[in-house]
Amino acid sequence: MAAFAARVAALTGWRRGLLALILGAGLTAAQPPVDLVIMLVPGFTGLCWLLDGARGRRGRFVTVWCFAFGHYLTGVYWISESFYVDAERYAWLVPVPLLVLPAVMALLPAAGFAAAPWPRAALARPFALAAIWLAVDWLKAYGLLGFPWNLAGQAWDASTAMLQAYALLGIFGASLLTVLIAALPATLGTRHGRLAVGAGMVTLAAWWGLGSWRLAVTEIATVPGVQLRLVQANIAQQQKWLPEERFRNLERQIELSAGGAATPTHIVWPETAVPFLLDAEPRLLQYLAEQLGPETVLLAGALRRSPPGQPVQVWNSLHVVQGGQVLATYDKRHLVPFGEFLPYRPLMSLVGLDRVALSAVDFSAGESGDGRLPVPGAPLARTLICYEAIFPAEVRDGAEGAGWLVNVTNDAWFGVSAGPYQHLAAARARAVELGLPLVRVAGTGVSAVIDPLGRFAARLELGTAGTADSPLPAAINGRTVYHRFGDSVFGALWLLCAIAAFVTRR
Known part of the structure; x- marks a missing residue:
């Protein structure tokens, strides 16, 4: 040797x-x-x-x-x-x-x-x-x-x-x-x-x-009265925002949500699942209540924009919807450089690199709240949109009092590659670190319900369309050492x- x-x-x-x-x-x-x-x-x-x-x-x-x-x-x-x-x-x-x-x-x-x-x-x-x-x-x-x-x-x-x-x-x-x-x-x-x-x-x-x-x-119980349904429609990114496909994509997710033998109390859709400005569409909200049931709670990703007459701002958001109303909203705080905003946009524009941006308008980072979102009939949720789940200290900072982690994402950008699997592994680590269950829903996969010990209670594989039904695992009793002391x-x-x-x- x-x-x-x-x-x-x-x-x-x-x-x-x-x-x-x-x-x-x-x-x-x-x-x-x-x-x-x-x-x-x-x-x-x-x-x-x-x-x-x-x-x-x-x-x-x-x-x-x-x-x-x-x-x-x-x-x-x-x-x-x-x-x-x-x-x-x-x-x-x-x-x-x-x-x-x-x-x-x-x-x-x-x-x-x-x-x-x-x-x-x-x-x-x-x-x-x-x-x-x-x-x-x-x-x-x-x-x-x-x-x-x-x-x-x-x-x-x-x-x-x-x-x-x-x-x-x-x-x-x-x-x-x-x-x-x-x-x-x-x-x-x-x-x-x-x-x-x-x-x-x-x-x-x-x-x-x-x-x-x-x-x-370690015994893991389930939260009484909560029956989850994860919806993975497997819509290709190229088809997601086409004008002629938008309503069809929405109907596809509604059909998946309303089908099956079990009756879910809480339905979770992925990041930007709704191809409309959901909080500004009362008729769409009412339609969802009619199709999914007035008592069903829907957690759905959608874009949100500032009201008319104000400076244009766009947020990547998660809405809690029930009975035709948006009850609570979380705006993504940790944005993806070049994907959701162009760093140093004026300078980039001078040298012609603004062409790499997906839009002429940058997304705005959420300013209110710390990611904790009230969900009717379920524990307080620590919300994570896309790659916000890969930052251990940030997730921990907003997890006090939360009973579960909700991670909605859109990994359709990365096809059938190693990226979605690595992203899942990083999010799974947050569940074990904090002793909290993780509900992760991705547009094309991998979607999963993970208990506080990192075990899969339900899972939908990459590149498949369908739903996964599961009760919500309860958090472990007490806080983990990492939850108490973090990276110290x-x-x-x-x-x-x-x-x-x-x-x-x-």
């Missing part, structure tokens, strides 16, 4: 860069939908060996950039799928999300590893790797890019028992521990290598054992990891 590690470390030139790129690309296979968790080991262990032979800061920068570029290239390629929805206008821009975005994102970990000292002692290197990688991931999530995607700990989506650590450590804490354990084989062939790897194996066994125990002893648990764990790297550095 020591001889093999030495050969990897001694690689130079294009061979070093190519191996780093391959290892980074392979790392993505640990994520959904492939779920080859074992790929974490060659990825982070190999990166350790390559860093051992890197020449100075420049060598570390280039090595990590190649590794991260390979990882992000395979991890977020699916963003380019959205540019084919209107291929005539946007296909020429495909290289931007496919190549430029991963290249830019890769600069962050590359700069982090170039700036931080790399320890000489083999035992210190896995600790240093985990501390630097997760520091960059945290900054990428909450500072520089606002995109916490494919965190290492999300690979445990393949095991419900391993998911339980989210309730204690959160996704960032679980990711830190995952990277550390995956990098420990880099110490094999050195003085403390077997002991380090053995400790990692014991930690994994304990992790799985405690998670299995939590699953076995990760901060303490990260500090211990950094101290371990410093103490063992020689």
